[in-house]
Amino acid sequence: MDVPSALPVADPAPADGSLPASALDELGSRPFGVYVHVPFCAVRCGYCDFNTYTPGELGSSASPASWLEGLRRELDLAAHVLGSPPAADTVFVGGGTPSLLGAEGLGSVLAAVRQSFGLAPGAEVTTESNPESTSEQFFAGILDAGYTRVSLGMQSAAQHVLAVLDRKHTAGRPVAAAHEARNAGFEHVNLDLIYGTPGERPEDLRASLAAVLEAGVDHVSAYALIVEDGTALARKVDRGELPAPDDDQLAAYYEMVDGTLSGAGLHWYEVSNWASSEAARCRHNLGYWQGGDWWGAGPGAHSHVGGVRWWNVKHPARYSAALARGDSPAAGRETLSAEDRRVERVLLELRLAEGMSVRVLDEAGREQARRCAEEGLLAPEALVGGRCVLTDRGRLLADGVVRRLLP
Missing domain, CATH: 3.20.20.70 (Aldolase class I)
Incomplete structure (x- = not known):
């Protein structure tokens, strides 16, 4: 997981790094x-x-x-x-x-x-x-x-x-x-x-x-x-x-x-x-x-545990200085709502060969899944409420399929 140079803006993280x-x-x-x-x-x-x-x-x-x-x-x-x-x-x-x-x-x-x-x-x-x-x-x-x-x-x-x-x-x-x-x-x-x-x-x-x-x-x-x-x-x-x-x-x-x-x-x-x-x-x-937990250590690294996501300060000197003081190096964090986590499941699981359950989608998304299956972007299982699995053509247009499933 390469760390991008720009970090998101969110809530401040507690100095002791504690989690809810x-x-x-x-x-x-x-x-x-x-x-x-x-x-x-x-x-x-x-x-x-x-x-x-x-x-x-x-x-x-x-x-x-x-x-x-x-x-x-x-x-x-x-x-x-x-x-x-x-x-x-x-x-x-x-x-x-x-x-x-x-x-x-x-x-x-x-x-x-x-x-x-x-x-x-x-x-x-x-x-x-x-x-x-x-x-x-x-x-x-x-x-x-x-x-x-x-x-x-x-x-x-x-x-x-x-x-x-x-x-x-x-x-x-x-x-x-x-x-x-x-x-x-x-x-x-x-x-x-x-x-x-x-x-x-x-x-x-x-x-x-x-x-x-x-x-x-x-x-x-x-x-x-x-x-x-x-x-x-x-x-x-x-x-x-x-x-x-x-x-x-x-x-x-x-x-x-x-x-x-x-x-x-x-x-x-x-x-x-x-x-x-x-x-x-x-x-x-x-x-x-697949929505697991991980601790990301190092400058700019991102972590996720139990629906809480946070990220460290970027510069190595600031990172080391914070820890030398006994503080967490986290620059910010966010607590994901149930809807946030559902959206992330669609964004990530759809990229996998086994796809994701149609049940992850809301009603509008399920209708779009059926249409995508009719258009050959998703496997036919999506037509009967099974799984959303990208076809070969769907892989070429994966980002567009995701946008349709998250109307």
Whole structure:
């Protein structure tokens, strides 16, 4: 779960981080995950609007050491706030570039999670990694530390596409890194792709997909490029130096991605994610999509427990300073109403291959579901009040289907 650079505006959060009793009533009855946000990057990619900082941007105001000390304090605070916290079913270390911490640093992160929460038997433990900051020794080290899954940022196998995205690794490095991870003993390895970058040709995407399959990974995430406001890429598009992504081209590329991966035995389980088996699915992300609970630790990280959602201050220096004072680093929070939670179920569950029950919808939404089924956007089960499951065509228009189901 990458942390956006802009945080929402809502109610202030209490300085002690306490939660209402109602939020804790069913703690442990739903999947519980821990997300750790590592805010450091060697350089900033032109398309990225995540809450990340390069060394030049931070100067002496923050460091990985001060961030790690703050993280330990936040995890201890979390355990105190939750009372008897459930052991983490999943842990996901994202960024930023977690692999910049090295195997030893990532081992320290997981040790802190273990100390505050513990890990459930068979817990899934993922770290994101950039291919250029990994090695055989790195993968062996994090496997030994207890990580069970690696997600590598590939984006493209075409060097000119990587250049537009300001990615610094060479085109062949992600595949080599995936082989290194698998050789080290990782059964579960993901590669991230971005399609629709200005200048990307169909043959470029085909080459990227061929490289993914050659890597032998069991999971692929593929996202259409979004030109986010405030990024270097957005400024180039605004100046006319690069064209904006074309919706028809993005749809054609999505079909290419899905057809190629499905043909190779990687099947979609969420609109932008494919896995070779149920065991290969990312359980941590499924927790988000299925309404689980999680504590997000680190600058800008978001959390959700029992219908209460909150988010931390963004800057690493402010984050560490708050925790050093004994305060929660939360910048704001909101308590979701029953209607808020229903709307979020539609937004998230509809993206899954198993879809959602029609009963989640109100009367107007159920009528729209029937119409969407008649138009081939939802499977026929929606016509008889069963489940809303996106068809292949519906996946291409998923955002529009959601808007119709939430009239």
